[in-house]
Amino acid sequence: MSTTQLGAGPGTDAAVRLESVSKTYGHGRNALLALDQVSLDVRPGEFVCILGASGCGKSTLLSLVAGLDRPSTGQISTYDHKVAMMFQDPALFPWLTVAANVELAFRADGVAKAERRARAAEFLELVHLGGFGRKRPHELSGGMRQRVALARALAQSSSSSEGSAVLLMDEPFGALDAMTRDLLHDELERIWRERSLSVLFVTHNVREAVRLGDRVVLLSSRPGRVAEEFPVELERPRRTDSAEVATLAAKITDRLKEEVARHGR
Amino acid sequence: MAVDTQHAERIAGLDALELGGERRAGLAARLWARLWPMLTAVVLVLVAWQLVVMSGRWPEYVFAGPVETFQAMWERFGEADFYRAVATTMRRAFTGFALAVLVGLVIGAAVSRVKVLRAAFGALITGLQTMPSIAWFPFAILLFGLTESAITFVVILGAAPSIANGLITGVDYTPPLLLRAGHVLGFRRLSLYRHVILPASLPSFLAGLKQGWAFAWRSLMAGELMVIIAYQSSLGEQLAYAREVSDSPGLIGTMIVILSIGIVIDLLFEAADGMLRRRWGLDQR
Numbered sequence A: 001m002s003t004t005q006l007g008a009g010p011g012t013d014a015a016v017r018l019e020s021v022s023k024t025y026g027h028g029r030n031a032l033l034a035l036d037q038v039s040l041d042v043r044p045g046e047f048v049c050i051l052g053a054s055g056c057g058k059s060t061l062l063s064l065v066a067g068l069d070r071p072s073t074g075q076i077s078t079y080d081h082k083v084a085m086m087f088q089d090p091a092l093f094p095w096l097t098v099a100a101n102v103e104l105a106f107r108a109d110g111v112a113k114a115e116r117r118a119r120a121a122e123f124l125e126l127v128h129l130g131g132f133g134r135k136r137p138h139e140l141s142g143g144m145r146q147r148v149a150l151a152r153a154l155a156q157s158s159s160s161s162e163g164s165a166v167l168l169m170d171e172p173f174g175a176l177d178a179m180t181r182d183l184l185h186d187e188l189e190r191i192w193r194e195r196s197l198s199v200l201f202v203t204h205n206v207r208e209a210v211r212l213g214d215r216v217v218l219l220s221s222r223p224g225r226v227a228e229e230f231p232v233e234l235e236r237p238r239r240t241d242s243a244e245v246a247t248l249a250a251k252i253t254d255r256l257k258e259e260v261a262r263h264g265r
Numbered sequence B: 001m002a003v004d005t006q007h008a009e010r011i012a013g014l015d016a017l018e019l020g021g022e023r024r025a026g027l028a029a030r031l032w033a034r035l036w037p038m039l040t041a042v043v044l045v046l047v048a049w050q051l052v053v054m055s056g057r058w059p060e061y062v063f064a065g066p067v068e069t070f071q072a073m074w075e076r077f078g079e080a081d082f083y084r085a086v087a088t089t090m091r092r093a094f095t096g097f098a099l100a101v102l103v104g105l106v107i108g109a110a111v112s113r114v115k116v117l118r119a120a121f122g123a124l125i126t127g128l129q130t131m132p133s134i135a136w137f138p139f140a141i142l143l144f145g146l147t148e149s150a151i152t153f154v155v156i157l158g159a160a161p162s163i164a165n166g167l168i169t170g171v172d173y174t175p176p177l178l179l180r181a182g183h184v185l186g187f188r189r190l191s192l193y194r195h196v197i198l199p200a201s202l203p204s205f206l207a208g209l210k211q212g213w214a215f216a217w218r219s220l221m222a223g224e225l226m227v228i229i230a231y232q233s234s235l236g237e238q239l240a241y242a243r244e245v246s247d248s249p250g251l252i253g254t255m256i257v258i259l260s261i262g263i264v265i266d267l268l269f270e271a272a273d274g275m276l277r278r279r280w281g282l283d284q285r
């Protein structure tokens, strides 16, 4: 037992493990192989970015890890970690206030009401929305709503012990303008380090992947396969517009173009 | 630390820019904006009414003019019998509607949850909505005689399908993204119902309630005309009585009362709907 790393599954050093995972949608002639034999580990506390063209199966992959869908073949293990997820849309419940939306994260665990409220306030504070708890989601801007969604996801992952929560993010900042996105990158990075989360972050934006990831996993399209992995050994905090990020992003973009070009042939 | 504060400030600055100022017209202005089209419509109707009466197509004792009618109505407003009639009708309307809500909820919940029931009854419920409620009365009278139960029975049959359908539609059209979000948050089956599906179906359910009320009100009027219970004055009964004694101002006056009650309650539903939409941010009005 003493060799088991903090938050990792028994006998492994992974927080999430995908073993030859395939996913087929539909049947017979209409069958579509969305993911083909994907194997991937996320280490505890690691920030992994999944990069790929549109329609290559990124969302499918996250849905499988979140348990929203089942793989056709292969194994996915999350080792009893709390799995929280953030979607491209905030997916907030319009009938609840901002604070109640965040509180809902504790609901399924049966946390008492007073504690739910206090902890929700704490997480809103974390994303700099402390004063907006009583607002309705539609009263906030897109970027603020996405921060509420972030607070909710973080709240959900907080009920497990340090370093053992998994946060899945499906192009969470895709619809935001560049300045807001930059600020949220800083936020996310700060919170990820403070709470030692294991993050699986999906994007089609190469720079975003390099800005955030410890590792960038490039998926090929149709079917989705792991094409190549790029470790990112740049010092943090990074800037999206720094030369180092740009250089690595260019290299990865070239590789991505190769992948896309295969389909033109 | 300094960097952190700066960061928080920058975020707060962006938030303030994005939210901008909120403006909403004052209560009086909003009320007036709603009121003047209605007043215009009323005036136009009164003018047209007076013109038809003046054309002389019908004698005045058959088709009374607005002045006579409102005089007769004013007198009626002074009589206790009028209020008894309104009270009886409203009591029937509310009990019938309340029972219809209950029946509609139970049926709607069952049909939206159970696949087999859905297949069996989904189309039937929609079909029932197209059935004119007056067609139920011979059957209802056969079952219950000339009693209030016969009226209530038909009011329920008239309103419940719309209410059930509202709920079913709401459940069916729960945004898949919210379902996924609920699932990720750990809600399953009943808790998913309670925290996601039922709240999400509220606007559609409210629309069903509103439609159900309209059907209930129509069924009730048909019922009060067909099932006249001795010694029990009601709006429908007064309508029938006014026709029998050729009391044209009384007849038209009662019709105006029936119309007004219908409009007032419809406005209440609309207000509830408007409040919901504002709170949820469903429209950009």
Ligand SMILES: Nc1ncnc2c1ncn2[C@@H]1O[C@H](COP(=O)(O)OP(=O)(O)O)[C@@H](O)[C@H]1O
Pocket (backbone or CB within 6 Å): A025, A026, A032, A034, A052, A053, A054, A055, A056, A057, A058, A059, A060, A061
């Ligand atoms: N529920 C589904 N049924 C059928 N096909 C699907 C479904 N979800 C996704 N797909 C298909 O699987 C492929 C991968 O989709 P997705 O995972 O959403 O890609 P990405 O998120 O990378 O854009 C696409 O070709 C898409 O059309």
Ligand SMILES: [Mg+2]
Pocket (backbone or CB within 6 Å): A058, A059, A060, A170
């Ligand atoms: Mg996607």
